[in-house]
Amino acid sequence: MNARPLYFDYAATTPVDERVIQVMLQCLGFDANFGNPASSSHAFGQQARRSVEHARQQVAQMVGAQPEQIVWTSGATESNNLALKGVMQARGLAGGHVITSQIEHKAVLDTARQLEDSGVAVTYLAPDADGLITPQAVSEAMGDDTVLVSLMLVNNELGTINDIPAIGRAVRERGALLHVDAAQGAGKVAIDLAHWPVDLMSFSAHKLYGPKGIGALYVGSRARQHVQAQIHGGGHEGGLRSGTLATHQIAAMGAAFELAGQAWEEEAAKIVSLRQRLLEQLADVPGLRLNGSAASRIPHTLSLTFDEGEFDAAALSASMAFSSTSACNSASNAPSHVLLALGLDARQAGRTIRLSLGRFTTEQDVDRAVQLIKTTTSSAPAFWVGANT
Numbered sequence: 507m508n509a510r511p512l513y514f515d516y517a518a519t520t521p522v523d524e525r526v527i528q529v530m531l532q533c534l535g536f537d538a539n540f541g542n543p544a545s546s547s548h549a550f551g552q553q554a555r556r557s558v559e560h561a562r563q564q565v566a567q568m569v570g571a572q573p574e575q576i577v578w579t580s581g582a583t584e585s586n587n588l589a590l591k592g593v594m595q596a597r598g599l600a601g602g603h604v605i606t607s608q609i610e611h612k613a614v615l616d617t618a619r620q621l622e623d624s625g626v627a628v629t630y631l632a633p634d635a636d637g638l639i640t641p642q643a644v645s646e647a648m649g650d651d652t653v654l655v656s657l658m659l660v661n662n663e664l665g666t667i668n669d670i671p672a673i674g675r676a677v678r679e680r681g682a683l684l685h686v687d688a689a690q691g692a693g694k695v696a697i698d699l700a701h702w703p704v705d706l707m708s709f710s711a712h713k714l715y716g717p718k719g720i721g722a723l724y725v726g727s728r729a730r731q732h733v734q735a736q737i738h739g740g741g742h743e744g745g746l747r748s749g750t751l752a753t754h755q756i757a758a759m760g761a762a763f764e765l766a767g768q769a770w771e772e773e774a775a776k777i778v779s780l781r782q783r784l785l786e787q788l789a790d791v792p793g794l795r796l797n798g799s800a801a802s803r804i805p806h807t808l809s810l811t812f813d814e815g816e817f818d819a820a821a822l823s824a825s826m827a828f829s830s831t832s833a834c835n836s837a838s839n840a841p842s843h844v845l846l847a848l849g850l851d852a853r854q855a856g857r858t859i860r861l862s863l864g865r866f867t868t869e870q871d872v873d874r875a876v877q878l879i880k881t882t883t884s885s886a887p888a889f890w891v892g893a894n895t
Contacts (some may be wrong), residue, residue, distance in 0.1 A: 507827075509721060511824075511825055511827050512825065512826040512827065512874055512875055512878070513827045513864075513866075513867075513871075513874060514826060514827060514828045514862060514863065514867070514871075515827045515828055515829055515862055516662075516745045516765045516806065516858060516862040516863060516867075517662055517665075517690060517713070517806070517807050517829070517862035517863070519713065519718065519823040520713060520714065520715045520716075520864055520865070521715065521866065522627050522712075522714060522715060522716060522717055522758070522762075523715040523716075523865070524668065524862045525717055525761065525763065526715060526717070526758045526761045526762050526765070527556065527758075527766060529757050529758050529760075529761040530717065530754045530755070530757065531754075532757070532888075533554070533557065533574055533634075533695070533753045533754035533769065534755050535855065536756055536785075537853060539553050539554055539557055539757075539877050540554070540753070541593030541753070542554060542748075542750060543555040543556040543557075543595060543751045543753055544742065544750065544751070545741070546740050553616065554751075554753045557753055557757045558751055558753060558756050559577075560757075560760060561756045561757050561759060561760025561761070562574075562578075562756075562760070563760075564578045564760035564764040565568070565709065565722055565759065565760055565763045565780060566594075566621035566764050567701050567764070567767065567816055568693075568697070568700075568763045568764065568766060568767040569688075569692065569697040569707070569709075569724065569765075570691070570697060570698040570699045570700040570701070570702075571699040571700070571724050571726075573745075574807060575699075575724055575725055575726060575727075576723075577723045577724075577725055577744065577746050577747055578720070578721075578743055578747065578751060578756055579720075579721045579722060579747055580720065580721060581710050581711075581712070581718070581719060581720065581721035582611075582613065582689035582708045582709060582710035582720075582721045583613040583686060583714075584721065584723075584736075585687075585708035585709065585722065585723035586611070586613040586614050586617060586656075586685075586722050586815065587736060588723055588733065588735075588736050588746070588747065589654075589656065589685040589706040589708060589733070589737055589791055590604065590614065590617045590618065590621060590656055590685065590704060590722060591617060591620075591621065591734075592733035592734045592737055592746070592780055593654050593683060593685070593706075593729065593732055593733055593734075593738060594624075594626055594653065594654065594862050595661065595734040596732050596733055596734040597653060597732065599621070599624045599625045599626050599803060600625050600857075600890055601625075601627075601628050601654045601791075602627070602651060602653040602654075603626070603627045603628075603629070603649055603651040603653060604618060604619050604621060604626055604627070604628045604653065604654045604655070604656065605628075605629045605631065605647050605648065605656070606628065606629070606631070606654045606655070606656045607631040607633060607639045607656065607657055607658075608628060608630045608631065608632055608843065608844075608847040609633050609637065609639075609658075609661055609663075609664075609844045609848070610656070610657070610658055610865060611658065611662055611686070611687055611689070611716065614656055614658075614687055615630075616629075618656070624849075624862070625719060627651070628646045628769075631643050631644070631647060632856075633847055635668040635848075635849070636666065636798060636799035636800075636802070637661060637664045637797065637798035637799055637844075637848055638666055638667075638669075638706060638799055638802060639657055639668050639673070640669075640711060641675070641676045641836070643675045644657075644673050644676050644677065644826060645676045645680075646858050648676075648677070648680045648682065652680060652682045653682055653683065653848050654682060654683045654684075655673070655677045655683070655684050655685070656680055656685040656686075656687070657670070657673060657684075657685075657686060657687070657705035658683075658686070658687045658688075658690070658691075659686050659687065659688040659690070659691035659695060659697075659707075660691035660694065660695060660804055660807075661691070661798070661844065662690045662692040662700055662807075662844075663802070663807075663809055663829075663844040663845070663860055664797055664798035664799075664807065664809050664844065665690075665798060665804045665805075665807030665808065665809070665844060665862075666798040666799045666802055666803050667691070667695060667799075667801045667802045667892055668802075669701065669802070669805060670684075670686055670702060670704060671701075671702050672797065674704050675703050676693070677703070678703045682731050683705040683706065683728065683732065684703065684705050684706070685704075685706040685707070685708070686704050686706070686707045686708070687707075687708045688709055689706060689708060689709065689710040689713050689721075690713060690804075690807070691708050691804075692710075692713070692714055692763070692766070693713075693714045693763070693767075693770075694774075694806055695804065696770075696878050699724055699726070704724075704726065705725075705726045705728050705729040705889050706723060706724060706725055706726065706733075707719065707723070707724040708722075708723055708724075709721050709722045709723070709724070709786065711755070711758065711762055711763075712757035712818075714732065714761045714762050714763065714766050714801050715762050715765070715766070715865060716755075716758050716761070716762030716862075716879045717755050717758050717759070719752070719755055720752060720756060720758070720759045721759075722759070723746075723747075725746065729883030731747060734768075735747060737749060738840060745891060749879075756811060766786055767822050773865060774805070774873055777805045777806050777863050777864075777867075778781060778805045780805075780863050780867055780869065780872050781805040781808065781863065781874050783805075783869060783870045783873075784808070784861070784863075784875070784876065785808075787872075787873070787876040788810075788876055788879065788880075789887070790891070791812070791813060791879065791883050792812075792814040792815040792883060793813035793814025794811070794812060794813070795810070795811040795812075795813055796808060796809065796810060797809035797810070797811060797845065797848060797850070799846075799859065805863070806863050806864065807860065807861075807862045807863075807879070808860070808861045809845070809858060809859075809860050810858065810859055810860075810861065811854055811857055811858040812857045812859075812883060813854065813857070816882065816883060817857050817882050817883055818882045819857075819859060819880075819882070821882055822859075822879065822882050823876050826875055826878050828858075828859050828860060828861050829859065829860040829862075830858070830859055830864075832844045832854075832878060835877055835878070841855035841856065842848070842855050845858055846894055861875070
């Protein structure tokens, strides 16, 4: 019997925590909390509604928001669409200007291009050498017609962290709205929407040990009257997102966010230790380069390019789950747009892997991963780029 492959693809998706599964099960079956949250006239609906609102509080508390500012969606992709399309459609598409970056998730980039087709002007900022979008770059790109800026908190391929508070101040000075895709940042970066100058923020449960198919959009007070619904039919979620609420998924997302908040410091310390263990053992691999900022990054996600020697990603994938690009690009098998924007050529992008660590990664997993990686590289003279991270 073949051994189960190692899992180093937490940035693509996380396994649902067993404690979260138990919360989901409490909302499934006739003897469970299965009612329609919109049916408030009887006990079944009222019970379901209480679960939904409790989860809303759990999510809001972890990110420093008010519960009424959390709008349920099917995931960060829908949240991103609601934020970008919702804002631009609410003000009228003609003549508006949106700023985003070349290294955003496809859920933002493809939506921005759809807005371009509708007459919206879009600026795609290039990252600096560290894979970051600077407040200065945002300020310089803004004009009198800029309506919305949409940038990631944490890049899904590099793990780099943008300075969102500083960017938000620059955006607010010009009177525009700021949307942040925080799918990769929630639970890894301390988010404080009570004080950050952010108007809209997207979240996803399945990046944080919750189930797939559920997410949320934070809608701050400045943005509330400037977002047009994309799904109609019942006026749910304050009129911003109609549809019967999935109690089991929502309750699970709330539990996942609460657990992440409780385990914040312990989990971060563990991941830092595992990352250091991984990088120290890979230090003698020929031509290995860590992509992105050495300082402004989460420890969970590592983009590694093998510039020299042999490297057989196909052989490695037989025993280990990782990404050769982000999940949003993998279907097309195209070189990563993030790596190309960072200055890598197609060959280098093809010799790059993303390793992402998570809650269930062990030291034994790391040691075995290092062994597997080294079997795919030659014994050419070693040098190490970025070893001080």
